[in-house]
Amino acid sequence: MADKDKLVPRSEDFNEWYNAVVLKADLADYGPVRGTMIVKPYGWTLWENIQAALDKRFKATGVQNAGFPMFIPMSFLQKEAAHVEGFAPELAVVTIGGGQELAEPIVVRPTSETMIGHAYANWIQSYRDLPILLNLWNSVVRWELRTKLFLRTLEFYWQEGHTAHATAAEAEERTRLMLEVYADFAINEAAVPVIRGVKSEAERFAGANETLTIEAMMGDGKALQSGTSHNLGQNFAKAFDIQYLDPNNQLQYCWTTSWGLSTRFIGAIIMTHGDDQGLILPPRLAPYQTVIVPIYKKEEEKTAVLAATARIKAELEDAGIRVHVDDRENLTPGYKFNDWELRGVPSRIEIGPRDVEKHSVALARRDVPGRDGKQFVSQDGLAQTVTDLLADIQQSLLDRATQFRDANTHDVSSYDDFKEAIQSGFARVWWAGSREDEQRVKEETKATIRCFPLDQPGGSGICFYTGQPADKIAIFGRAY
RNA sequence: CGGGGCGUAGCUCAGUUUGGUAGAGCGCUCGGUUUGGGUCCGAGAGGUCGUCGGUUCAAAUCCGGCCGCCCCGACCA
The missing domain is CATH 3.30.110.30 (C-terminal domain of ProRS)
Incomplete structure (x- = not known):
């Protein structure tokens, strides 16, 4: 192996390692405008798996999805004092449309509290209209000065939830509930241990009374805010006149919340689990949970190996495992092993002539890199063996990350x-x-x-x- | 916006000091070989040297302007 093919070891230069892993693992690439990001299929599939895990949890609490415009009148941003102050420096503003100077500048949403406030004011008249529980899967734009793939880009993908309630207690309960959803997702799906907490006044969301956060420790000991849930009190309700008539026919302001988790979380996964060999993806979110590398020399070996590969792939898929067969002809097995380790696939199955003969496979686990993580197991009951292994890796990743955090x-x-x-x-x-x-x-x-x-x-x-x-x-x- | 570095092939870079026909490795294409931890050999494709101007018989190389990118700070999910 030539040194130049190697990844910069994480232990040597964490920052450089991170950049290289994102690019080499084929998660994302730089966009043509400074600070923008192209998410490649492998990275997007990971995001889709994150979305699915969150979306299921949101809906279980009664939340519905909706779509809102990316263009917001500038005047909306200015209605809530703290909000405009917080976001003014990083707004992208459209001043020309269709070749004509616009009468009022339009802001590309940095977040949708104001647009939501406008809509909710129209939708809500009675306590019977409450609560409203919406979530948006979209992208937002914040003109950051210093950017980094996934962690901070001019445009990023996320979900933003927005709820309106009749009482302060209900809003508080929702704020806590969504934080708990994030923590459950982070810990049980991503194997990222997080600390649930309250932000200080200085770190609070612009316009919130209280910001709750899940904080994770990255592999270099630095913290990453991985998801937030805001209790907005009546700040936006008052700015946008979100009012309802209570059962006593009294006009009341609503209590609102918002909560978000972004593609930044992919950065959290990378920096929590990765090692010198590259990415390590938690099995429950990995695009491929196992990759099969067929190994053969002669033509008759190839026939037998590929037949066994196809059969095993079908068996694993029937068991609900996400399988990829690496049948690229021009690359050696050794190259493929390194390649899939770099890309973080949690487990790997090697099938060669000897395995066909002995009705076995070599089964490797990514969290134990190199030959040490490899064992030979029977093809009988392989789907169960792999399922168990994936569960074990999921748990090991969480345990390892938790121990690291606690030790530091x-x-x-x-x-x-x-x-x-x-x-x-x-x-x-x-x-x-x-x-x-x-x-x-x-x-x-x-x-x-x-x-x-x-x-x-x-x-x-x-x-x-x-x-x-x-x-x-x-x-x-x-x-x- | 302040400090530092850099723009040459898809990527990493050499060549610039001392001006003289555009280079290497990797990757890519084709043929063969190999395949249980980053195979090897051969042939090939591929570059307005960031950009505009100046000096010169001649500029990747010297001079000036502009643009862009990366790193460090201020700001941030």
């Missing part, structure tokens, strides 16, 4: 220990600081409050930064 999360009480902790991971601390204090910590250490975990230990302690009595724990980290 440190309870600290002094600023010196804090600075040390955030070099390699998260610092868990008592916090009583102000927004300005958080800003100073950021300037001094590059670490920010990722969240105040919902799961608080209780009791009280001394703030590591201000020395004041504190009643809550915060997770600090350097973030993407």
Whole structure:
């Protein structure tokens, strides 16, 4: 193997490794406009599997999908003060349409709260119209200064849920429920362990009363906000006049929520599970759960091997396993092994003449790279063997990532220990600081409050930064 | 927008110092060979050297303007 064919090892240069993996694993490519991304079929299939897992969960809570325009009147953005302030710097604005200067500039949606607010104001008259539970699968545009494939691009794909409720309690319940949906998805589908928490004032969504987040730790110890759920209170209801008559014939403002998870999550999967060999995809989301590499020399071997391959492929597919046969003629098996390991396929089946003879296959697991992860198993009951293996890999990935996160999360009480902790991971601390204090910590250490975990230990302690009595724990980290 | 680096074949880059017919490896096409951890041999296709202008008999190479990309900061799902 020539060195130049190799991937930059993750352990050597995490940043370079990430860029190379995205491109070489065939997930995505750069678009022609700076900061834009082309999602290739392999990456899009992964996204489709993410969509399916989320969509099923959304609908189970009563949510329906809808489509909303990507063009928003500029005036809508300006109706909610905090919202416009938050998004103004990163808006893409259309000023010409059909060759004519437009009377009012049109904004390409950076998110749809305002458009939703406009529609809900029209749709809602009575408490009988509530709640409204909608979700949009779309893309949004934010003119970011510094971009990175999947993690931050000018345009990205996501879902944005928008609900309207009669009471504050209901909106709060929905905000928490959707956070729980995200956490369940992340942990059980993507094998990405996440911390559920509340964002600090500084990190809160522009226009929200409260932003909930799931935070994950990447393989380099940095944090990635992987999904968010906002309680918007009555801010947008008041800005857009979303009102209803309650049973007592009193006019009331609605309480709204919004929640989103984007293709950024693909970045989370890459950076949580990947290794020096490349990508490792969680079996439940992987486009291909197993790839079959047929091996043969002579023509009669080829016939027998391909016959066995076709039979095994059919058996696995019948068992609901997503199978791909790599029958490319011009490449050696060794090349294919490396190729599929780079692309993160969770398991691999090799079928050669010896296997045909012994009614066996070589079965490799991606989470244990190289020959070590390979075993010879019988073709009898292979679908079950593979199903069990995939479940085992799914669990192992979650266990490994959880252990890594916990091993790199440190309870600290002094600023010196804090600075040390955030070099390699998260610092868990008592916090009583102000927004300005958080800003100073950021300037001094590059670490920010990722969240105040919902799961608080209780009791009280001394703030590591201000020395004041504190009643809550915060997770600090350097973030993407 | 500040600091740094770079634009030469699909990709990674050499060639620029000292101006003189456009190069290598990988990839791609064709033929053969090989195939249980990145086969080997041969033949071939492929480039207005980012762009505009200047100097010169002659510019990838020297000079100037512009454009673009990457990395580091400020901003962010």
